[in-house]
Structure formats: C-alpha cells, structure tokens
Amino acid sequence: MYLSQVEKIWRQWQWIGWRRLLVGIMAMVVAIQGCNSTWFTTEVTKIPRLVTSERNDPETFNPVISPDPHAVLGLLYEGMITQNGETGELEPGIAESWEISEDRQHILFNLRPNVRWSDGEPLTADDVVFSFNKIYFNENIPNSVGDILRIGQEGRFPQVRKVSDNQVEFITPEPFAPLLRYVGDINLLPRHALEDAVNTTNREGKPKFLSVWGTDTPPGEIITNGPYRLLNFQPGERIILERNPYYWRKDAKGKAQPYIERIAIPIVGSTDNALIQFRTGGLDMVNITPDFFALMKREEKRGNFTVYNGGPAPVTHFITFNLNQATRNGKPVVDPIKSRWFNTLEFRQAIAYAIDRNTTINNIFQGLGTPHDSPIYKQSPYYISAKEGLPVYNYDPARARQLLRQGGFKYNSQGKLEDADGNLVRFSLITSSDNSIRTQIGVQIKRDLANIGITVDFQLLTFNTLMTKLLHTLDWDAHILYFVGGSVEPDSTRNVWSVDGTLHTFNQNTFYGTPLEGRIIQDWEHKISNLYIQGSQELNEDKRREIYAQAQILAQEYLPFIHLVNPLSFSAIRNDVKNIRFSGLSWRLWNVYELKIERSS
Numbered sequence: 001m002y003l004s005q006v007e008k009i010w011r012q013w014q015w016i017g018w019r020r021l022l023v024g025i026m027a028m029v030v031a032i033q034g035c036n037s038t039w040f041t042t043e044v045t046k047i048p049r050l051v052t053s054e055r056n057d058p059e060t061f062n063p064v065i066s067p068d069p070h071a072v073l074g075l076l077y078e079g080m081i082t083q084n085g086e087t088g089e090l091e092p093g094i095a096e097s098w099e100i101s102e103d104r105q106h107i108l109f110n111l112r113p114n115v116r117w118s119d120g121e122p123l124t125a126d127d128v129v130f131s132f133n134k135i136y137f138n139e140n141i142p143n144s145v146g147d148i149l150r151i152g153q154e155g156r157f158p159q160v161r162k163v164s165d166n167q168v169e170f171i172t173p174e175p176f177a178p179l180l181r182y183v184g185d186i187n188l189l190p191r192h193a194l195e196d197a198v199n200t201t202n203r204e205g206k207p208k209f210l211s212v213w214g215t216d217t218p219p220g221e222i223i224t225n226g227p228y229r230l231l232n233f234q235p236g237e238r239i240i241l242e243r244n245p246y247y248w249r250k251d252a253k254g255k256a257q258p259y260i261e262r263i264a265i266p267i268v269g270s271t272d273n274a275l276i277q278f279r280t281g282g283l284d285m286v287n288i289t290p291d292f293f294a295l296m297k298r299e300e301k302r303g304n305f306t307v308y309n310g311g312p313a314p315v316t317h318f319i320t321f322n323l324n325q326a327t328r329n330g331k332p333v334v335d336p337i338k339s340r341w342f343n344t345l346e347f348r349q350a351i352a353y354a355i356d357r358n359t360t361i362n363n364i365f366q367g368l369g370t371p372h373d374s375p376i377y378k379q380s381p382y383y384i385s386a387k388e389g390l391p392v393y394n395y396d397p398a399r400a401r402q403l404l405r406q407g408g409f410k411y412n413s414q415g416k417l418e419d420a421d422g423n424l425v426r427f428s429l430i431t432s433s434d435n436s437i438r439t440q441i442g443v444q445i446k447r448d449l450a451n452i453g454i455t456v457d458f459q460l461l462t463f464n465t466l467m468t469k470l471l472h473t474l475d476w477d478a479h480i481l482y483f484v485g486g487s488v489e490p491d492s493t494r495n496v497w498s499v500d501g502t503l504h505t506f507n508q509n510t511f512y513g514t515p516l517e518g519r520i521i522q523d524w525e526h527k528i529s530n531l532y533i534q535g536s537q538e539l540n541e542d543k544r545r546e547i548y549a550q551a552q553i554l555a556q557e558y559l560p561f562i563h564l565v566n567p568l569s570f571s572a573i574r575n576d577v578k579n580i581r582f583s584g585l586s587w588r589l590w591n592v593y594e595l596k597i598e599r600s601s
Helices: 002-012 014-034 037-044 071-076 125-136 144-148 179-185 191-199 271-279 290-303 336-342 345-354 357-364 397-406 436-450 463-473 490-497 523-537 541-558
Strands: 049-051 081-083 090-092 095-100 106-111 159-164 167-171 228-234 238-243 262-266 285-287 305-312 315-321 369-371 426-432 455-461 478-484 561-563 565-574
Touching: 071 228, 071 238, 071 262, 081 179, 090 095, 090 179, 095 179, 106 125, 106 179, 125 159, 125 167, 125 191, 144 490, 271 285, 271 290, 271 436, 290 305, 290 436, 290 565, 315 345, 315 436, 336 345, 336 426, 345 397, 345 436, 345 561, 357 369, 357 436, 357 565, 426 436, 426 463, 436 455, 436 478, 455 463, 463 478, 490 523, 490 541, 523 541
Parallel strands: 049 262, 426 455, 426 478
Antiparallel strands: 081 090, 095 106, 106 167, 159 167, 228 238, 238 262, 285 565, 305 565, 315 478, 315 561, 315 565, 369 565
16 A cells, blocks of 8 residues: 555656755765765775764763664664564563463563674673663663563562572563563563662762763773674764674574674765765665655666555654753743743643644655654554544634634734733744754644734754754743654553653653752643553453553643654665665664675675
8 A cells, every 4th residue: 555655656656856856966076075985985895884874973872871772772772672673572682481470460482592792701690680770770870671670659679689690680660561571571681780880970970870881991891792783983073883792692503693793874964965865875774765766766776776665654753842941040930921821721732723634645755744743653553543532733724813812822913922921922942953854844833823913933953953952951932853663552651641751752751960949740740651551461352452542631731742643664775785674663773783794896
C-alpha cells in the first residue's frame, strides 16, 4: 500500500528534479567547506569501511547521562537482549535465554559464557548488577532509565541480584508489564572501569561519574560492549569506529561479527549537507527527507543505490509551550505575562486549530505522511483514533479565534491579538538548525499563527544549545521537536509524562543547577502521570488499552504537546552495502553486525 502511494507521488513530483539539482549544486560549496571529504576518500582505499553521517557531535560518550540518543552510542553499547528491527520482537543477545515466573515479577537472565568488554575484560553478572544498582538506580546520577524503571505509585526500583557469574535475577515489588523489554534493552556499563568514578565525588559532592567519558576522553579509555569501539573523534569533523574484536556475535559458520572493520561518521551539520555528500559519493547511506524523495528515486540506477521505504516511521513532530510556573533564584523561569498565555487551555487549543497540518504534509512532506493526534504512535496496538474518542484539532482558524476570545484575549484595530491587559501576544519559537524539515515547519507555524493575529519570533539554534535550554536553563517559550523511538510499548514514554520525569519538558523539574521554587503541577498532569503508572502495572491487555486510551484523551484535551505529522521513513543506501533490512520501526543500522561491503571494481 505504501509503495503504490509513494510511486504515485513520485510521478507527480518528477518535474521538480532540475530545481532540486540546482539547489544541490549551490549548496555543495557549503558542504565542501564544512567537511574534508578528501580525508574519507583517501582513507577508504586503505581499510574498507562504511561511511554514514551525523548532523551533530555527541555531547558525551557516556550513554547514561547523554541528553541526546546519538546514533554512535547505539554502535558502542548494548544491553542483555536485542530487539528485531523489523518485527519489534525480543531476541537473545548477551543473555542467551531468560525465565519468567508465573506472577511475572521475577526474571532470571542467563548470560552467555566468555562475553568480554572491548578491552578484553570479562563481562559478567557483576557488571549487570553494578549497572543497575550503582548507576541507573543511583539518586545522585540523574538519568531517564531510572525514570522508566520506577515501579508503582511509590516509584520503587526492581531488586537486581547476582545468582552466579552468568545469572542475574530481577525482582519487582509488584507486577510491571514492560519489565523484560526494559531491563533487557538497557545498556550495560563496565564495573572495572567505572566503579571508582561512581563511588568518588568532586568538589561539589557529585559523583565523578557525571563527567567521565566526555568527548575529550582518549578513545582507549572508553570501554564498550557493542559491535564497535571508538577509534578517533575530531569535534565538528568526524567520528571513527573500529570493530570490537571481543564482540560476542558469530555467524552460522562461526565467523566473528561484525564483518565491517570500520565505520566513519562525518559530522555534516544538517540533513541537506548529508544528502549533498551522499550524492557526490561521500556517504554510503543517508536518510531522505520528503522534499528530495522524487529526485533520489530518479537517481537510483545512475547512483548505484536503492531508496528503501520503511513505511510509517515511529516519529511524531510536535510543538510545545513552556508551562513552567516556577522560579529560580527568585526569578520566574518564564516571563509571567507569557506564562499566563501558555497556561490558558483555550490558548493551546487555539494554536492547535490554527496550524494547517494538511498544508504541512503536502508542501513540506510532499504528501509522504499523515496527520498525528496522539502521544502514542499509530503502529501501537494501544493507539486510539478520533472514532474511538480521541480529541482532534483539524484546521479551523475561525474556531481558533473563537477560543482565544473565550480565553480572555481580544483583537486590536490592526487585527493583532492582545491579552486582557493589552499586551500584544508575541513569543519565540525555537528548534535546531540541523533539520530542514523542522525549519520549514517553524516557518509555516509562524505564518499560520500570523493569520490569527499572533507574532512568532522563529529562531534556529544548534542542537546542543537547544538541549541546554530545554533541560538545563529552562529558558524558552515554545519549541518544535519530535518524538522518535523504535517501541510500540506506550510505557516507553513514561519519563515524558511522569511529573518528575527527566523528559517532562513542558513543565520540567530541574536536575541540574539551582533547584526550582514554587513549581506548580496541574491536576491533569497528575492524572496522566498516574495513568502511565497504572498502565505499567496492569498485565491484562484489554485493561491496559483502556488505561492508555484515557491517557491519550487527557493529553489531547489539555495539549501539553500539539502533535503535527507522522511521516513515512526513507533511506538511500549504496548497493555495495549488503544484508540491509531497513524498517521504519528501527534505524538503518539496527543489524550492523551482519552488514557487508562489496565494492565494485
């Protein structure tokens, strides 16, 4: 179904090719200036390697404290079990098997013998117990994993205990539906390399672990258990990974995996630059944004690559407002005037009605997407539709103006929106500069809101600057981002909905710097937070669906996030790269261990 839709759209958009090509040629100068492609060309002749790309540097090589799930971390670390990127099914990994008790409150993992870290040291049950009890469950080490493993209303962690060198048992204080998927997938950390950093503190009394494995760490000191280990990192230029010689996987013939010796990851700065480098032969694979889909389809044969369609991506773009009413050092986190606007329900609902999502899909996504109205992905069995009671906000600027008037706003003689005190309604909207799709969405939202009298100051920031504002300084009005993940399990976003979750960004508690004072949590926030806890405890699937249906309805009624578009997933990959199993449910390197490169002479 998706392929026929794509082919139809492809034919409709063939005429844009020459314009896209011209844009590519003009932008190529920027790409050449931003990355030394000669380095990759000369190096690739010495050691066969896969060349992919990332828009930004990682903030850290410590997977526990990284605010950004940078792709390189997924190549360096892994947990006890793996998820099949095509089906979402759980498969054995470092744990070759597991046993679940009848009451589903006990899981015994059986680890493979002779598994080793990237420095050759044994990986045993001691490392598993250390990773959970000393790091993820450590109150002095803020992390999102700790959020999702808090069980029940009291937020208690599971008990993790060593049974033998190759056996670990997890015991929950009460039923917890996603226990296997969570504890099995969480990255393991090496006790022998990190125990001292966890147990010692700096001058501020915080664990030294919070600063270990930063981007300035010598690569040899970063100990991993994934298919690759860090060989070289040049900030703003490239990351080079080499095959982990101690990785546990072997193929059916007993040959060590992964097969590819090295992975080069140039830092390209933007999705457009990545596409340019791919088209000029500098990359082996690239994600395709909808505006370049038709062009890339035409170039498949000549460029010796295939455009893979993974179907609907587990992604939803959104806009959210800063609802935080707290103070820090006696100063309001958000301008009190703007805070009153943002915390007015009619204001948020009006914004939702004012955004023309069909135009977003047609003009920005080239028709390759669908409107989205829920915090749960459409691929999930827990998703509910408008027919099942989900509130939706189809484009209706007249309804938006009506809601604004109901909320106490008014229009002046120039048609500009004012609040009851005569303040013009104007706020800043931020997103990261590395993503052309979000940039275009921001431009359209600015235009759509101007149609209902609201002035938007749209600003592009580097990704790291954006993360600092959202998670550290909390200094922002509204932002555009997206939720992305490979799981149809709704509890995977509990750290977004938990009132003290590390990703509860629309009303964020502080985990860094000076504590907040006077933080206000609304009744509906508590209700959604509690529903996610109930959903995690419920083992009956029908009852779980009812719980998450209530959560979706509340989230859409109160709109802390205004969801926009669920896009289709596309990636262009050189035909020299073999064993590709591309799926929108995961990322293109989910099966990197079995990829091969067969360069044509």
